[in-house]
Amino acid sequence: MPDDSRLHVTELGERGQRVVFCHGLFGQGKNWTSIAKKLTDQHRVTLVDMPNHGRSPWTEHLDLAEHADLVAELLDPSDPVALVGHSMGGKIAMLLALRHPELVERLAVVDVAPVDYASGSEFAGYIAAMRALDLDSLKTRGEASEALTEAVPHPTVRGFLLQNLRRDGDAWRWQPNLELLGDELDAVTGWPADELTGVAPYAGPVLWIGGEESPYVSDAYAPAMDALFPRNRRVTVKRAAHWVHSEQPEVFGEVLQRFLEAGATKGSARA
Numbered sequence: 001m002p003d004d005s006r007l008h009v010t011e012l013g014e015r016g017q018r019v020v021f022c023h024g025l026f027g028q029g030k031n032w033t034s035i036a037k038k039l040t041d042q043h044r045v046t047l048v049d050m051p052n053h054g055r056s057p058w059t060e061h062l063d064l065a066e067h068a069d070l071v072a073e074l075l076d077p078s079d080p081v082a083l084v085g086h087s088m089g090g091k092i093a094m095l096l097a098l099r100h101p102e103l104v105e106r107l108a109v110v111d112v113a114p115v116d117y118a119s120g121s122e123f124a125g126y127i128a129a130m131r132a133l134d135l136d137s138l139k140t141r142g143e144a145s146e147a148l149t150e151a152v153p154h155p156t157v158r159g160f161l162l163q164n165l166r167r168d169g170d171a172w173r174w175q176p177n178l179e180l181l182g183d184e185l186d187a188v189t190g191w192p193a194d195e196l197t198g199v200a201p202y203a204g205p206v207l208w209i210g211g212e213e214s215p216y217v218s219d220a221y222a223p224a225m226d227a228l229f230p231r232n233r234r235v236t237v238k239r240a241a242h243w244v245h246s247e248q249p250e251v252f253g254e255v256l257q258r259f260l261e262a263g264a265t266k267g268s269a270r271a
Contacts, residue, residue: 006057006070006073006074007048007049007050007051007056007057007070007071007073007074008029008048008049008054008055008056009029009046009047009048009049009074010029010030010033010046010047011044011045011046011047012033012036012037012040012044012045012047013036013039013040013041013043013044013045014040014044015042015043015044016041016042016043016044017042017043017044017081017082017105017260018043018044018045018046018079018081018082019036019039019043019044019045019046019081019082019083019084019260020045020046020048020071020074020075020081020082020083020084021035021036021045021046021047021048021084021085021089022048022050022071022083022084022085022086022089022090022092022093023047023048023049023050023053023086023088023089024085024086024087024088024089024090024110024112025087025088025123025181025188026053026126026160026161026164026176027050027053027054027086027087027089027160028049028053028054028055028163028164028175029047029048029049029054030047030054031163031246032047032084032245033047034249035245035249035252035253035256038253038257039257039260042260043082043260046074046081048071048074050067050071050088050089050092051067051070052176052177052180052181053164053175053176053177054175054176055175058177058180059177059180061180061184061187062180062181062184062185062187062188063187063192064088064091064092064095064187064188064192065095065099065192065195067092067095068092068093068095068096068099068100069096069099069100071092071093071096072096072099072100072103075100075103075104076103077102077103080102080103080104080105081103081104081105082104082105082106082107082108082259082260083096083097083104083106083107083108084107084108084110084256085107085108085109085110085112086110086111086112086243086244086245087110087111087112087216087242088112088188090109090110090111090112091112091114091188091191093107093109094107094109094114094202094228094229095192095195095196097202097204097206097229098196098199098200098201098202098228099195099196099199101200101202101203101204104202104204105204106204106205106206106207106259106260107202107204107205107206107207107229108206108207108208108209108256108259109206109207109208109209110209110210110244110245110252111209111210111211111214111216111217111242111243111244112216112217113208113216113217113218113221113224113225114191114221114224114225114228114229115191115221115224116189116190116191117189117190117216119189120185120186120188120189123185123188123189124182124185125151125152126151126152126157126161127178127181127182127185128151128182129148129151129152130148130161130164130174130178131174131178131179131182133147133148134147135171135172135173135174136171138172141162141165144162144165144172145158145159145162148161148162156243156246157243160243160246164176196228201227201228201229201230202228202229203230203231204231205231205232205233205259206229206231206232206233207232207233207234207235207255207256207259208225208232208233208234208235209235209237209244209252209255209256210234210235210236210237210244211236211237211240211241211242211243211244211247211248212236212237212238212239212240213239213240213241214240214241214242214244216242217234217236222234235255237251237252237255238251240252
């Protein structure tokens with residue numbers, strides 16, 4: 001676990017507006033690398049490992065508002081950013097924009113809404129399976145994949161989770177703080193409305209990018225989205241579920257690039 005209290009970042013590009021990416025649960029900043037590289041001709045890009053993930057430090061509690069403040073420490077009001085967040089990282093990005101609007105010029109939220117979700121059982125199952133893996137007897141990553149197959153049958157999701165498995169000398173270890181994530185998962189699936197008492201809606205342009213096959217951004221959540229982010233536009237990406245940017249990277253990249261260049265206006269669209 002890193003000793004540095006600051007979050008781990010990777011920087012790409014040397015000119016243009018700064019774009020900061022916040023990954024979702026079980027992710028790492030480097031998950032955005034291929035999309036980020038396509039932006040570096042016109043943007044400086046920062047890929048952030050969220051708290052309790054990747055090479056960033058672990059925290060005592062899972063508090064999305066506090067995590068948003070940690071990301072805010074990386075930013076400067078003299079250089080407001082375009083902020084992009086997926087899933088858990090999308091909630092962190094939304095909270096940052098609401099609590100520190102001077103740091104965020106525009107916001108793109110990927111497949112999550114500012115609401116409490118009824119259940120995180122799918123994610124809880126992943127955490128339980130990862131924690132149950134016998135790392136002491138594990139010899140290869142292939143063995144780990146085989147051991148997780150019953151709990152995580154989708155090979156793409158399983159491969160995504162296994163990116164968090166690291167060789168440390170002769171031993172294996174998980175990079176995320178699985179114990180904390182499992183014990184306090186409700187903080188990820190919930191929405192900390194109490195942390196926003198007296199906070200004004202975010203006035204900047206907002207783009208919501210949702211997967212057509214995902215339930216996380218639906219018309220039922222539009223009132224909550226509109227109340228906190230009145231200048232929002234929604235885009236639904238066809239043939240994509242929750243990991244929109246991984247399932248339809250070309251479409252996602254085009255939609256994001258358009259938003260970065262032109263901003264967003266109220267409305268909805270399908271891509």
